[in-house]
Amino acid sequence: MNSYLLFKSLHLIAVISWMAGLLYLPRIFVYHSENNHEIITTVFKTMERKLYYFIMTPAMILSWLFGLVLIHEIGFDQLINLWLQLKLFLVIILTGYHFYLGFLLNKFKFDQNKKTSKFYRYINEIPTLLLILIVFIVIFKPI
Numbered sequence: 388m389n390s391y392l393l394f395k396s397l398h399l400i401a402v403i404s405w406m407a408g409l410l411y412l413p414r415i416f417v418y419h420s421e422n423n424h425e426i427i428t429t430v431f432k433t434m435e436r437k438l439y440y441f442i443m444t445p446a447m448i449l450s451w452l453f454g455l456v457l458i459h460e461i462g463f464d465q466l467i468n469l470w471l472q473l474k475l476f477l478v479i480i481l482t483g484y485h486f487y488l489g490f491l492l493n494k495f496k497f498d499q500n501k502k503t504s505k506f507y508r509y510i511n512e513i514p515t516l517l518l519i520l521i522v523f524i525v526i527f528k529p530i
Contacts, residue, residue: 390460391457391460391461394453394456394457394460395453395457397449397453398450398453398454398456398457401446401447401449401450401452401453402446402450404442404443404446404449405443405446405447405449405450405485406514406518407442408438408439408442408443408446409443409481409484409485409488409514410511410514410515411438412435412438412439412443412488412492413488413507413508413510413511414507414511415431415434415435415438416435416491416495416500416502416504416507417504417507417508417511418431418504419431419432419435419495419500420500420502420503420504420507421504428498431495432495432496435492435495435496436492436496439488439489439492443485443488444485444489447482447485450478451478451482454478458471468528469530470524470525470528470529470530473524473530474521474524474525477517477520477521477524478521480517481514481517481521484513484514484517
């Protein structure tokens with residue numbers, strides 16, 4: 388079996404799982420920030436915690452792991468390519484966004500959220516834009 392294609396497949400599966408969480412968690416935040424009912428708030432907190440810690444974070448770690456394995460497979464000398472540097476830079480921004488969502492999650496956990504649902508609607512677009520850029524850079528390798 389071709390190990391490069393195996394790791395590429397595992398990388399894509401992990402990235403898709405990670406992106407699903409990055410897109411869904413802010414959506415939950417939208418509804419959570421619009422709700423003050425104690426029982427529903429408890430449900431949102433459980434959903435947010437489980438999504439972040441049991442799906443998103445493991446998927447992020449696996450995305451990075453398999454991505455680094457892929458770079459190893461093609462050779463670390465390929466890091467001189469600007470497209471790969473740009474992709475890694477955007478993935479680092481995506482990782483920072485992931486941890487920012489974790490920060491926001493803790494605000495909700497301790498009932499300290501001060502942001503509006505509109506704020507969460509706007510930040511929900513960040514991973515979409517980064518995903519579009521990353522996919523085009525990887526597919527077309529324009530630079």
